[in-house]
Amino acid sequence: MEYTNFFGGDDLRPLIWIIDEEWSEYQTEEMILKDAFPDCEIRHSGNNYQEDLESFGKHADAILCQVYINLPGETIRQLTNCKIIAIYGGGYDRVDIEAAKAQNIAVTFVPGYCxxxxxxxxxxxxxxxxxxxxxxxxxxxxxxxxxxxxxxxxxxxxxxxxxxxxxxxxxxxxxxxxxxxxxxxxxxxxxxxxxxxxxxxxxxxxxxxxxxxxxxxxxxxxxxxxxxxxxxxxxxxxxxxxxxxxxxxxxxxxxxxxxxxxxxxxxxxxxxxxxxxxxxxxxxxxxxxxxxxxxTPHVSYLSAESLLTLKQRASSNVVKLLQGKNSEDTVY
Structure with a gap:
């Protein structure tokens, strides 16, 4: 797909929506996102995100989501501004890729980090x-x-x-x-x-x-x-x-x-x-x-190094795509 800079000029206030209830803090993500977009708004939801989708999520410019979060076509088609869905993980089987393509939404994952x-x-x-x-x-x-x-x-x-x-x-x-x-x-x-x-x-x-x-x-x-x-x-x-x-x-x-x-x-x-x-x-x-x-509770991928890499790459993918750049982690 082709990319354009979605936040040219003085409008650098994207809404970034994190869907996750696994991490206890998001300092790494916030540092990377705020460095690129100082005035961005970062909002969070848990696994049951449907109410938040209607309230604010459908207006998000980017989504960062845990690997086991289901994002079916029904959800993706409600996204009005989204440019990227960045997955915290090495797989993307719970995201409807075809629906994302139809909405011109890039999907990224983080292969090889663990x-x-x-x-x-x-x-x-x-x-x-x-x-x-x-x-x-x-x-x-x-x-x-x-x-x-x-x-x-x-x-x-x-x-x-x-x-x-x-x-x-x-x-x-x-x-x-x-x-x-x-x-x-x-x-x-x-x-x-x-x-x-x-x-x-x-x-x-x-x-x-x-x-x-x-x-x-x-x-x-x-x-x-x-x-x-x-x-x-x-x-x-x-x-x-x-x-x-x-x-x-x-x-x-x-x-x-x-x-x-x-x-x-x-x-x-x-x-x-x-x-x-x-x-x-x-x-x-x-x-x-x-x-x-x-x-074991899906922890084979975890180490201090892997978790840091995962957070850094997923967040950097959001920045790249919102700035109109490409990422080697893009699914399509």
């Missing part, structure tokens, strides 16, 4: 499962000590096979770290070429091949209609009974009810999930109650 953090989470989950930490935490004060407390003995991590589904920035970084751990690394990604395969020291396989060979499966795919329920009971049944699944992509990439059944029936050993189907959850979801399934 590669180190999410890949560290995946590696941490491998160690967590391999060393039986959940069991030993619960067994430490039960009596047996030392070898007598051992529940089961696993092979060393260097003897294990990791299957990576999706070989983008995060998948590649997980592979690099796993290779340093001397793991056997298999990859499923139709876009993986022979040169890249050799360069990373991984082996490209089909989905079925990887699932059947893996001790650990980690998922790093973009969520869309092609990856929804990518992993369901049919896939779990191809896995080893001792295998674990790690998911940091999107909850709906896994068919959640099938995962619950697979773990309960010991089709697979367990799962580590940083994402679930319903986010943010209401608190009564069954997924939280299943022994062998561990859920």
């Amino acid at each position: 590669v180190e953090d999410v890949s560290d989470y995946a590696i941490s989950a491998i160690y967590f499962f391999n060393k039986n930490l959940a069991f030993y935490f619960s067994a430490a004060n039960k009596g047996p000590w030392g070898a007598q407390a051992a529940h089961q003995l696993n092979h060393r991590i260097q003897e294990s096979t990791l299957f990576i589904i999706g070989f983008g920035r995060i998948g590649k970084t997980v592979a690099q770290k796993a290779k340093l751990m001397r793991m056997n690394v298999l990859v499923y990604d139709p876009n993986l070429g022979e040169e890249e395969e050799q360069g990373y020291g991984v082996k490209k396989v089909s989905l079925d091949e990887g699932l059947s060979a893996a001790d650990f499966v980690t998922i790093h795919v973009k969520y869309d209609e092609h990856t929804e329920s990518l992993i369901s009971m049919k896939e779990f049944q191809k896995m080893k009974e001792t295998a674990y699944v790690i998911n940091t992509s999107r909850g709906n990439v896994i068919k959640e009810e099938d995962l619950i059944e697979a773990v309960q029936k010991k089709v697979i050993a367990g799962a580590m999930l940083d994402v679930i189907s319903n986010e943010p959850p209401e608190g009564h979801e069954e997924i939280f109650t299943i022994p062998g399934i561990f859920v």
Whole structure:
């Protein structure tokens, strides 16, 4: 799309609307936005923003929103002045991109900002499962000590096979770290070429091949209609009974009810999930109650460095687009 300076002359008073209830403060955003537009108005709403949309949000010149905020076409078509929707995150599946295009609203996201953090989470989950930490935490004060407390003995991590589904920035970084751990690394990604395969020291396989060979499966795919329920009971049944699944992509990439059944029936050993189907959850979801399934509250991306980068880039995208400039983070 083409860009123009929307605030030429003396009119430098854009209304910027932040939709979020995850951050506790917005000093970074305010510093960047006020530096570019000293007289801008910054207003905030939580997840349930509909009343504010009618009151003032529909007049916003820019929106900064959390990655799990739904912005359907119905909402976007009510925006009268909006030039940009800047998403705090590496995905944009909850924004109606086609509706934004029709309104000539740019959409930006922040790819790559948390590669180190999410890949560290995946590696941490491998160690967590391999060393039986959940069991030993619960067994430490039960009596047996030392070898007598051992529940089961696993092979060393260097003897294990990791299957990576999706070989983008995060998948590649997980592979690099796993290779340093001397793991056997298999990859499923139709876009993986022979040169890249050799360069990373991984082996490209089909989905079925990887699932059947893996001790650990980690998922790093973009969520869309092609990856929804990518992993369901049919896939779990191809896995080893001792295998674990790690998911940091999107909850709906896994068919959640099938995962619950697979773990309960010991089709697979367990799962580590940083994402679930319903986010943010209401608190009564069954997924939280299943022994062998561990859920963290969508925090794999977090570090002091990643959060600062996320806030800086999302805010800078607002400034660039409102000043008529382009951004490499623009979706279209």
